[in-house]
Amino acid sequence: MITRTSLRGSALASLDARALRDTLPRAAFDVETALDVVRPICEQVRHHGADALRDLSEKFDGVRPDALRVPAEVLSAALDQLDPDIRAALTEAIRRARLVHDDQRRTATTTQVAPGGTVTERWVPVDRVGLYVPGGVAVLASSVVMNVVPAQAAGVESLAVASPPQRSNTGAFVGYPDPTILAACALLGVDEVYAVGGAQAIAMFAYGAREADGTTVCEPVSLVTGPGNIYVVAAKRLLKGLIGIDSEAGPTEIAILADDSADAEHVAADLISQAEHDKLAAAVLVTDSDDLAERVEQALERRVASTKHAERIRVSLGGEQSGIVLVDDVEAGLRVVDAYAAEHLEIQTRDASAVAARVRNAGAIFVGAYAPVSLGDYAAGSNHVLPTGGCACHSSGLSVQSFLRGIHVVDYTQDALREVASVVTTLAQAEDLPAHGEAVTARFER
CATH class of the missing domain: 3.40.50.1980 (Nitrogenase molybdenum iron protein domain)
Incomplete structure (x- = not known):
């Protein structure tokens, strides 16, 4: 075997x-080969928005969602109908994940480089993220927890989840993702959930999506996280730069x-x-x-x-x-x-x-x-969204840090700048960039 x-x-x-x-x-x-498959999918979403998302869901998932965004009442119904044992298990998993991820929060650090000269590293959350939750061979409600908890702990203000609509759903959940995934979203307080899967979901997050009449369905995001199949990975690679990504898992x-x-x-x-x-x-x-x-x-x-x-x-x-x-x-x-x-x-x-x-x-x-x-x-x-394919030699798993950006804030007084001016001008001349040095000396010409 x-x-x-x-x-x-x-x-x-x-x-x-x-x-x-x-x-x-x-x-x-072979992600490179998959790029040839996902490129036209992403272009279709870019140019045709919500109509393309419905067409692609019908083609790949066998379901044509009427509403791409899951209504609040459907999320509530999923939580209400969730098996009590599963709800208790998800609640405990969320509690444990919050304990770990809350301890990962970073605080600003200020370093005094010289009298009157400081550099502060300030940690700022990404403004809006798209979280992808697979729904193919296995429907992973646990991935909702693993994506959402660190984003919330980081202070991300706008979270959107996408997961494929399930052909097997019945009743109130026809045309929507798996009810347990919806319930997990509701349990975590996430109310922006989309019935979109695969490469088209990544494209929706990157470009946003509108109806034919111009009505906004989904606003673009700055960062996409979450595991997926080879086509999700290929779409992440294709759109990296327009959006940030966690990894090519x-x-x-x-x-x-x-x-x-x-x-x-x-x-x-x-x-x-x-x-x-x-x-x-x-x-x-x-x-x-x-x-x-x-x-x-x-x-x-x-x-x-x-x-x-x-x-x-x-x-x-x-x-x-x-x-x-x-x-x-x-x-x-x-x-x-x-x-x-x-x-x-x-x-x-x-x-x-x-x-x-x-x-x-x-x-x-x-x-x-x-x-x-x-x-x-x-x-x-711990988090289960982790680097694969040998990438753990240079990359980390999903964490609060994944949703934060470090910004250096430089604050120098006149005296502090004067004290280091010769260092700047010397290095500027060495690199044949004299205007860099002049930007310092100009402040002391009078």
């Missing part, structure tokens, strides 16, 4: 960081670094939990124990056979993006997982906390036997 790769002895020692990364399992995710991935102290049943269950997302989802075990690898393979066969989405999981675990990587020891395993830079990394070894502290590249790290990735997906308090 899942392939093995040996990186023991000279097989690992001979690889530099780039070659090692290229050797490890990874899903093929591809298929989900889990890596587990484990030694012979790990429980094979735990490891297998955790690999399956991420493989369940998507046929392109990646599940990678890095271990120095042949015995553990064998027991995990046996547990996978047994557990996959009895789980709901067995076919999807088998494709994921059997794909080129998944595998068991054998190494000489935990030290070598650390090198491998740092090169892989997983979205989710579990450490199931002896002294797991000490091993985790040495990891440099991961979207989120889950320490020990009782911190599975699925805890982070829902209720750890």
